[in-house]
Each structure stands twice: as structure tokens, then as C-alpha cells.
Amino acid sequence: MAHARRAGGSGYTRGLKGMTPIPVITTALLRVDASSQVFTSVHLLIVRLALLSKSYSSVLPILDKQQCHFPCISGQIYQKNNQSLLCSIHTSSAAFITDVSGFSSKLTYKHHLQYYLYGGMIYLALKKWDKALHFFSIVISSPTGSSVSKIMVEAYKKWILTSLLAHGKVMRYFAARPRFKLIRCSIQIIAPPKVISSSTMRIYQSTSKPYTSLANAFEKGDLNTLMSEFELARSVWRTDNNLGLVSQVIDAFDQYMVMKLGKKFSALAVPDVAQQVVSSVGTDPDVIETLVASLIMSGALDAMLLHMDDHRRSTMLRFSSAAMSPIFQERSVQAQLLKEIHALGLVTGNTGLSNDALELGDEHLRFLQKTQRWLDDGDKSLPPTGGSGFDVDEDIMGDLH
Numbered sequence: 001m002a003h004a005r006r007a008g009g010s011g012y013t014r015g016l017k018g019m020t021p022i023p024v025i026t027t028a029l030l031r032v033d034a035s036s037q038v039f040t041s042v043h044l045l046i047v048r049l050a051l052l053s054k055s056y057s058s059v060l061p062i063l064d065k066q067q068c069h070f071p072c073i074s075g076q077i078y079q080k081n082n083q084s085l086l087c088s089i090h091t092s093s094a095a096f097i098t099d100v101s102g103f104s105s106k107l108t109y110k111h112h113l114q115y116y117l118y119g120g121m122i123y124l125a126l127k128k129w130d131k132a133l134h135f136f137s138i139v140i141s142s143p144t145g146s147s148v149s150k151i152m153v154e155a156y157k158k159w160i161l162t163s164l165l166a167h168g169k170v171m172r173y174f175a176a177r178p179r180f181k182l183i184r185c186s187i188q189i190i191a192p193p194k195v196i197s198s199s200t201m202r203i204y205q206s207t208s209k210p211y212t213s214l215a216n217a218f219e220k221g222d223l224n225t226l227m228s229e230f231e232l233a234r235s236v237w238r239t240d241n242n243l244g245l246v247s248q249v250i251d252a253f254d255q256y257m258v259m260k261l262g263k264k265f266s267a268l269a270v271p272d273v274a275q276q277v278v279s280s281v282g283t284d285p286d287v288i289e290t291l292v293a294s295l296i297m298s299g300a301l302d303a304m305l306l307h308m309d310d311h312r313r314s315t316m317l318r319f320s321s322a323a324m325s326p327i328f329q330e331r332s333v334q335a336q337l338l339k340e341i342h343a344l345g346l347v348t349g350n351t352g353l354s355n356d357a358l359e360l361g362d363e364h365l366r367f368l369q370k371t372q373r374w375l376d377d378g379d380k381s382l383p384p385t386g387g388s389g390f391d392v393d394e395d396i397m398g399d400l401h
């Protein structure tokens with residue numbers, strides 16, 4: 001792993017289209033930290049290598065795991081009392097991956113932002129829109145001072161485009177609504193993280209006006225304005241290296257225009273679809289039918305095409321009603337709740353480990369309470385109070401005194 005870090009900084013990334021070291025580094029990293037919960041400089045190295053070599057899938061075993069810790073700072077007081085040998089059994093990798101353990105180079109705030117930006121770009125390449133949105137959300141919601149970094153602005157621009165690809169819209173902040181409506185909306189759409197301050201949002205919006213204009217035209221279903229915004233800011237897309245992503249947004253316009261019809265109609269003849277949808281492919285029913293068929297076969301559209309026995313009658317497009325049924329909505333809510341329970345379980349588990357490391361766990365607090373009672377009783381034979389430098393035994397005869 002140390003060799004990998006040196007290689008990443010010495011131009012080792014040249015000519016990576018052949019054999020890449022990513023599988024080897026991934027295996028080594030997971031052997032050291034199977035949960036991959038501690039963020040290290042190797043994490044950033046491996047996603048950078050994956051981007052340069054276009055070996056996107058090979059880095060998923062790392063990207064799909066959640067990082068919850070940074071390497072511990074060995075100079076902190078509680079770390080001095082809790083140091084253990086590397087060969088010991090550790091409940092968490094955070095116990096032995098420290099700033100002086102040699103598993104990671106020195107990390108800065110920029111490295112954290114870069115990792116999630118690169119990770120989101122890898123998910124974009126794999127068309128995993130929701131995961132890309134999650135990574136970009138982490139970047140744009142990171143704490144800021146009086147200014148916003150270029151990495152965060154770049155992530156916000158990609159966040160807008162990815163929102164259009166994933167959901168056909170870019171949601172603003174929620175207004176006050178009934179609780180059940182918020183739960184339903186959270187399943188279908190994504191909103192900017194609420195922890196983003198209003199001043200930060202104003203900076204994002206002022207530096208991303210071409211992206212905002214493009215998103216507004218997309219959401220309104222205005223094809224002419226959409227194409228005008230695309231051509232007008234072509235140099236911006238190229239400068240930001242987002243031309244390919246914006247082109248995918250343009251290609252997805254027809255898909256979402258057809259999908260919107262499913263909210264108004266249960267079935268339509270293909271010629272009626274051509275009249276209802278302002279499409280970039282024109283209004284020819286045969287072309288529209290080919291477009292709809294491709295959307296159905298790709299799984300993007302939950303519907304079916306019905307060809308009548310009478311060839312003089314038009315092909316019918318029937319939208320599936322399963323997505324609107326109460327059973328489907330209930331299952332969606334259950335799936336979302338299970339996902340949130342799993343996420344809360346991870347947070348709770350890591351909070352417990354942190355409490356133990358900081359000597360804030362229940363066992364240590366109970367010992368402090370017992371020590372305080374001994375002090376109040378004037379007991380001179382007190383055990384030492386040097387943190388973890390002693391073993392606590394239960395005083396089973398205490399109640400008989």
C-alpha cells in the first residue's frame with residue numbers, strides 16, 4: 001500500500017489502459033480494513049486510478065462501502081491511554097489506522113471532497129444515477145467557511161445534471177407539507193441536502209446559471225428553449241468537461257416527456273402520443289413507436305405496446321398502473337424505511353465505538369458513578385482513575401458492607 005501511494009504521486013498513472021493495479025490495491029485495502037470504514041489516502045488514489053484507466057467496476061468494492069472515520073490523531077489524550085498492538089483483536093479498524101500507523105498519508109479537507117467527487121463520476125460512468133447523486137450531495141453539503149471551493153461548485157453542476165437524468169427534475173427546498181406527503185416525495189425525487197446554508201446555495205446558483213437555465217427548460221418540457229440553452233452554453237459544457245453528460249440529458253428529454261403522459265393517461269394511441277409529446281425525433285408515429293419500444297425494452301418505461309388485430313387501427317400504448325397502486329406505494333415506503341434502518345444501524349454502531357474510544361461508554365460511566373460514591377463515603381482504598389490503565393472488577397461483596 002505504501003508503494004501504491006508512492007506510485008500515485010510519481011506519474012504511475014500513465015498508460016493505464018492495459019493492466020491496472022486497482023484489483024491488487026483493492027484486495028490489499030480490504031485485507032487491512034474489511035469494512036473500509038476508515039478513509040485513507042489509498043481510497044483517493046484508487047478512485048483516481050479507476051477514472052484515469054476507465055476501470056470503473058473494479059473499484060466498486062471500495063466505493064460501495066461507507067467511510068465513517070478518519071485516521072485517529074495519535075497525539076490526543078484519550079489515544080495515549082488506548083493504544084494497542086497491531087496484532088491485537090480490534091473491534092474497529094479505527095483503533096489501529098492512525099496518522100502514524102503508515103496506512104495513510106496526511107489527509108486534508110480537499111482529499112475528502114476529491115474522493116466523493118471522483119466516486120460520483122465513476123457512478124455516472126456506470127449510469128448509477130442515485131449513487132452518483134449521493135456522492136455529489138456529500139460534496140456540496142460539506143462544511144464551508146466564507147467561500148466555496150471549486151470542487152464543490154463542480155460537484156453541484158454535476159448534481160444538477162444527474163438529477164435530471166435520474167428523476168427528470170431538480171428539486172428545490174421543500175416547503176411545509178403534511179408528513180405523509182414528504183415521505184412519499186422522498187421516494188420519488190431528491191432534494192438538495194437541507195444542511196446547505198442559504199449563502200452557500202446562492203454561491204452555487206450564481207456560479208451555475210447555464211446549468212440552472214438548462215434544468216428549467218428541461219422541467220418545463222420546452223424543447224426549443226432546451227436546445228437553445230444547450231447550443232448557447234456549449235463552450236461552458238466543454239470547458240467544464242460536462243459536454244457528454246449534458247448530451248445525455250438532451251437524449252433523456254424524450255424519455256421523460258413520454259413518462260409524464262403516464263401521470264395523465266392510462267392508455268393512448270401512438271399517434272396521440274406524437275401529438276402530446278414535443279420530441280426531438282419529430283412527430284412521425286412510426287418514429288415515436290420505435291422510441292417508446294426502446295424505452296420499454298430498456299426498462300425505463302413501465303408500459304406495453306398493444307398491436308390490434310385490425311391493422312388499420314393504431315398501436316396502443318398502455319401504461320402500467322402498478323406504480324400507482326396502494327400496494328406498490330406501501331412496498332416502496334417499506335423499502336425506504338428498511339434502507340434508513342440499515343443506515344441508522346451503521347451510524348449507531350460507529351457511535352458506540354467512538355464512545356468507547358473516548359471513554360464515554362456505559363461501562364465507563366457506571367464506573368465513574370461508583371467511584372464518586374466511594375469518594376462520598378470517604379473510602380481511601382480507591383482504584384486508580386487513569387482511564388484504561390486498570391481492570392475493573394465487580395465488587396460482589398459491596399452490598400454486605
